[in-house]
Amino acid sequence: MNTDTIAAIATGIGGGISIIRISGDDAFNTIDKIYKSKNKDKILSKEKSHTIHYGFIVDEEEVIDEVMVAIMRAPSTYTREDVVEINCHGGVVVTMKILDLIIKQGIRLAEPGEFTKRAFLNGRIDLSQAEAVCDIINAKNDIALKNSLSQLKGREFEIINSLRKSILRDIAYIEAGLDDPEHISLDGFSNDLDLSIDKYCNRIEKLISSSKKGKLIREGIRTVILGKPNAGKSTLLNLLVKEDRAIVTDIAGTTRDTLEETVQLNELTLNIVDTAGIRCTEDIVERIGVEKAVKMANEADLIIYVLDSSTPLDENDQTIFSLIKEKKAILLLNKSDLKTIISEKDIRNKSSHPVIVTSFAQHKGIDELEYLIKDMFFKGDISFNDDIFITNERHIEAFRATLEALNMVKLSIKNCMPEDFYSIDLMTAYEALGRIIGENVEEDLINMIFSEFCMGK
Amino acid sequence: MSHIYEEYDVAVIGAGHAGCEAALACARLSLKTIIFTIAMDSIALMPCNPNIGGTSKGHLVREIDALGGEMGKNIDKTYIQSRMLNLSKGPAVHSLRAQADKKDYSARMRQVLENTPNLTLKQAEITELIIENNIIKGVKTYSGAIYPCKAAIICSGTYLNARCIYGETVSETGPDGLQSAVYLTDSLKKLGVEMFRFKTGTPARIDKRTIDFTKMEEQKGDEKIVPFSFTNKPEDIKKDQVSCWLTYTTPKTHEIVRDNIDRSPLYSGNIKGTGARYCPSIEDKIVKFPDKERHQVFIEPEGNYTNEMYISGLSTSLPEDVQVRMYRSVPGLENSNIVRNAYAIEYDCINPSQLKPTLEFKNIEGLFSAGQFNGSSGYEEAAAQGLIAGINAAMKLLKKEPLVIDRSQAYIGVLIDDLITKETIEPYRMMTSRAEYRLLLRQDNADLRLTKIGYRVGLIDENRYKALVKKEKAIEEEKKRLESTVIGANKEVQMLLTSLNSTPLNTATTLADLIRRPELNYQMLEPIDSNREYLPDDVIEQININIKYEGYILRQERQVIQHKKLENKRIPEDFDYSKVLSLRIEARQKLEKYRPVSIGQASRISGVSPADISVLMVYLMQHNSRKYANNINQ
Missing domain, CATH: 1.10.150.570 (GidA associated domain, C-terminal subdomain)
Known part of the structure; x- marks a missing residue:
């Protein structure tokens, strides 16, 4: 239970506009750190309550998005705390990036229902809603439980657990030495600890970087459609989008000229990028488009290569074949309703990627494509290069907190602080990791001290 | 035949470390108080280790003193060696420990009790509590005498149904062969009180003349002594100190224990009580840590007027013949004679979850309890609870606000909160690792944390209160001065820094920033701080700590704010x-x-x-x- 400052996306992801809400004592401090007005002269914490301001969210020098920010002072707010609401452009990537930036400022990601809970606890919501709030809280636990069970299987769980155990042992050793200095000496321990912490940090950094990839699962598998002009790329996009599935959002990418669509395939999300048709060209503008497509393809998790079976293969196809050689890709032999020049066999000879014969005009092969994508994902073919993926933002936040705490220990060691200062931050790291696997700290330490170290008169 | 005596405000049952503090607190707060003990000669007895303080326990004693308790003053008067432990660690874990002359300690405390107005001492065993409508009305002695009272505080220590055991030998006595109290448990059970059975143990005492100290390492007391009581100055209590001695167990020791483990009542099942993991017997150490080649053994004097030496680290309940061989396998103890055998003791105590934070029973109004009866272990833990139970019994009768100390205010707060909140599975010992706000709860600032509370309660007098306020002010003012005094990079400064192995300045800085450097402190900067006025050592200590560890302290203070929101x-x-x-x-x-x-x-x-x-x-x-x-x- 905390009464610290929290933040979360307050709207469903994927509307035209997303709102990120920050609530708590540090809400204004935080927005001051990441907001710049057009003339760079406005400090939001000094502005009047219940006003809205145009400006930019910036990470150091980099502008992340153009936004409207509403500031509301306690107690006349939803939660009865200081509240800041950032209205941004609604794209998944941008919204998550802003939320990420806020969390990096030390703000905690709100739990489901937490704004409402605070609103209630601070007396904002009528008592008749109490039951509903309890339901939210209880439901949250079920979801969290399911989440942690489904997301933390086998190896991930083991890694976190063994990290925690090592950290706890370090703490227990220090504490045993502090509580029983005549039996347990801490001489030289700081050097060992410094080395151990490097190892812990290394592992956590790996977990964080893989979790960034893991985030793609929720944000979407980055899918790029390649093909020569008029092979049917846009039609495919339209087909995937127009099926009675929710279009999550349009994302104007950083380039602002490539359209990205988000498509939900049951539990999977595809972020599909439609690229310029690839062909060798002297035209400079078009060449930039092609280079961009090549770059996109290189960054993609999955490539869908649409071939027109009614036109012969040429050097442009060769370029694409070599481009996708090392990538996960699906080949669609389209326009099967027309007179085919290229056969499925021809293609299979040229590439080891799976091939589906389609006719977008007749809606043929689309189901098969969807099935194949799901199959590839769940078999682990689309694996994000690493077999650990943590999708939960809360987990990432906890990893960051762990890392930060461990770095504090390193700093204490470097500054020749005495050993009892290390355990403060080691405990923070231990607790942060515990949040991920949902374990309580309580008596762990005392039990570890007694089971591992012989102490006492 | 039962007969009824005059009414007392408070009846304290037991005159150990908890009972003494409880009774003194009540009497000093002007309540008519009576304290019962099974034996007048066992007031403030130290039946186990001959020392007061140590890690986290030293903190408790300083806190007891800061609140107006007696333990700190008593040990300052009767110590024979004093050491500050953990000096190489941070200030939060510096811990004061003093060896006591046991006889002196007990005698001096008895003297204080006997000379405290409003306090009556009575040798008697309390056998029954008189409760009407869940309210305490009086206590009854073995002889049938009834003492009506408005509040009672049980501090029965390890005496309830006590049973001492070594090997196959069992005696139904309290510690040191004293009579046990065999009736009170039944009275409590009838009232619906849930009881536990715990166990603790003590090592043998050995005749000093039969120990060869040349085979041991000498451990002397500190040259510079820190008193436990904030009312004492180091020079007031300085004296010649005695030494302790360090030796180790041998493979032979371990072999003897292993070969006879089946004769240990702990392993034969003759002991049912739960022991503390912190005070393991040598049997436990060897069974649980078979890889450890040797264990430390400290030889500590029991006092100036006795040859008995306490063999710390070798507590056991093995049979007498094994004990003799086991102790003699330790270097320096080859020819030793045991004066008192080591033994384990089992006793009844309560499940402390039945208590309020004031240490009053939730279901019996006016009944309080403290000490080992509450499932704790240790003299200091007992005294701390005794003080709080005494104060709260008094507050109740005086119709004043009860005193509940928070976890963020004192180790005493942690101790009581843990006892009443956490599942007690063994005798509870204070440890620094149990205090989550340790950095704020230092032994050096116990007065700054608690003396105002002691004053409000009425146990701290006006003079002491004024001195504290003055100290607080001096610290604040000097800190401000240091933060605002700018030091330029002149030749004198650079020379001083170089001579202290500290990097010379690039630009001007404040005195406070220089103090923050690990290699520097307030005292070292005197040559370049011409405006400095004289300050006492304890003020300087606070300034150094507050400035040096400012960042960490601030972080803990923020944690406390979060914690307090929920406590409130x-x-x-x-x-x-x-x-x-x-x-x-x-x-x-x-x-x-x-x-x-x-x-x-x-x-x-x-x-x-x-x-x-x-x-x-x-x-x-x-x-x-x-x-x-x-x-x-x-």
């Missing part, structure tokens, strides 16, 4: 958990059993999850609002 959310005493259907069954049962006073306390009960706490908070809001609404309607 009170749960009404009549709160009906059965109405909170959203609580999980386990949580509901635990909450009903412990009946926490605040959301903060509830959150520390094992088996109560954060989600349960959220649910509870929601209902509490509802509860409060309804109550409010009802009041308006009436």
Whole structure:
């Protein structure tokens, strides 16, 4: 239970506009750190309550998005705390990036229902809603439980657990030495600890970087459609989008000229990028488009290569074949309703990627494509290069907190602080990791001290 | 035949470390107090280790003193060696420990009791509590005498149904062969009090003349002594100190223990009580840590007027013949004679979850308890509880606010909160690792944390209070001066820094920033700080600590603010958990059993999850609002 400052996306992801809400004592401090007005002269914490301001969210020098920010002072707010609401452009990537930036400022990601809970606890919501709030809280636990069970299987769980155990042992050793200095000496321990912490940090950094990839699962598998002009790329996009599935959002990418669509395939999300048709060209503008497509393809998790079976293969196809050689890709032999020049066999000879014969005009092969994508994902073919993926933002936040705490220990060691200062931050790291696997700290330490170290008169 | 004596305000049962503090607190707060002891010669007895303090226990003693208790003054008067432990570590874990002359310690405390106005001493065993309508009315002695009282404080230590055991030898006595108290448990059980059975142990005492100290390492006391009591100055209590000695167990020792383990009552099943993991017997150490090649053994004098030496680290309940061989396998003890055998002791105590944070029983009004009876271990833990139970009995009778010390204020707060909130499975020992706000709860600032509270309660006099306020002011003013005094990079400064192995300045800086450097401190900067006025050592100590560890201290203070928010959310005493259907069954049962006073306390009960706490908070809001609404309607 905390009464610290929290933040979360307050709207469903994927509307035209997303709102990120920050609530708590540090809400204004935080927005001051990441907001710049057009003339760079406005400090939001000094502005009047219940006003809205145009400006930019910036990470150091980099502008992340153009936004409207509403500031509301306690107690006349939803939660009865200081509240800041950032209205941004609604794209998944941008919204998550802003939320990420806020969390990096030390703000905690709100739990489901937490704004409402605070609103209630601070007396904002009528008592008749109490039951509903309890339901939210209880439901949250079920979801969290399911989440942690489904997301933390086998190896991930083991890694976190063994990290925690090592950290706890370090703490227990220090504490045993502090509580029983005549039996347990801490001489030289700081050097060992410094080395151990490097190892812990290394592992956590790996977990964080893989979790960034893991985030793609929720944000979407980055899918790029390649093909020569008029092979049917846009039609495919339209087909995937127009099926009675929710279009999550349009994302104007950083380039602002490539359209990205988000498509939900049951539990999977595809972020599909439609690229310029690839062909060798002297035209400079078009060449930039092609280079961009090549770059996109290189960054993609999955490539869908649409071939027109009614036109012969040429050097442009060769370029694409070599481009996708090392990538996960699906080949669609389209326009099967027309007179085919290229056969499925021809293609299979040229590439080891799976091939589906389609006719977008007749809606043929689309189901098969969807099935194949799901199959590839769940078999682990689309694996994000690493077999650990943590999708939960809360987990990432906890990893960051762990890392930060461990770095504090390193700093204490470097500054020749005495050993009892290390355990403060080691405990923070231990607790942060515990949040991920949902374990309580309580008596762990005392039990570890007694089971591992012989102490006492 | 029963006969009724005159009424007392408070009856204290037991005159050990808890009982003495409880009785003194009540009497000093002008309440008519009577203290019962089974034997007048066992007042403030130290039946186990001959020292006071140590890690975290030293903190407790300083806190007792800061609140106006007696333990610190008593050990300052009767110590024979004093050391500050952990000096190479941070200030939060510096811990004071003093070897006591046991006889002196006990005699001096008895003298204080005997000379305290309002306090009556009586040698008698209390066999029964007289309770009417769940309110304490009096206590009854073995001889049938009834002493009516408005409050009673049980401090029965390890005497209830005590049983001493070594090997196959069992005697139904309290510690040191003293008579045990065999009736009170039944009286408590009849009142519905839940009892536990715990165990502890003590090593043998050996005749000094039969020890060869040349085979041991000498451990001397500190040259510079820090008194336990804030009312004493180091020079006031300086004296010649005695030494302790260090030796080690040998493979032979371990072999003897292993070969005879089946004769240890701990392993044969003759002992049923639960022992503390912190005070393991040598049997336990060898069984649980078979890889450890040797264990330390400290030889500590029991006093100036005796040859008995306490063999710390070798507590055991092995049979007498094994004990002799075992002790003689240790270098320096080859020809030793045992004066008193080592033994384990079993005793009755209560499940402390039956107590309020004031140490009053939840179900029996006016009945308080403290010390080992509450499931703790150690003299200091006992004294701390005795003081708080005494103060709260007094506050109740004086119709004043009860005294509840928070975890963020003192080790005493941690101790009592742990006892009443956490499942007690063994005798509870204080440890620095149990205090989450350790950095703020230092032994050096116990007076700054608690003396104002002691003054408010009435145990600290006007002079001491004024001295504290003066100290506080001196610290604040000097800190401000250091933060604002700018030092330029002149030749004198650079030379001083170089001579102290500190990097010379690039630009001007403040004195405070220089103090922050690990290699520097306040005292070292005197040559370049011309405006400095004389300050006492204790003020300088606070300045150094506050400036050097400022960042860490601030972080802990922020944690305390978060913690306090939950502590301040009170749960009404009549709160009906059965109405909170959203609580999980386990949580509901635990909450009903412990009946926490605040959301903060509830959150520390094992088996109560954060989600349960959220649910509870929601209902509490509802509860409060309804109550409010009802009041308006009436």
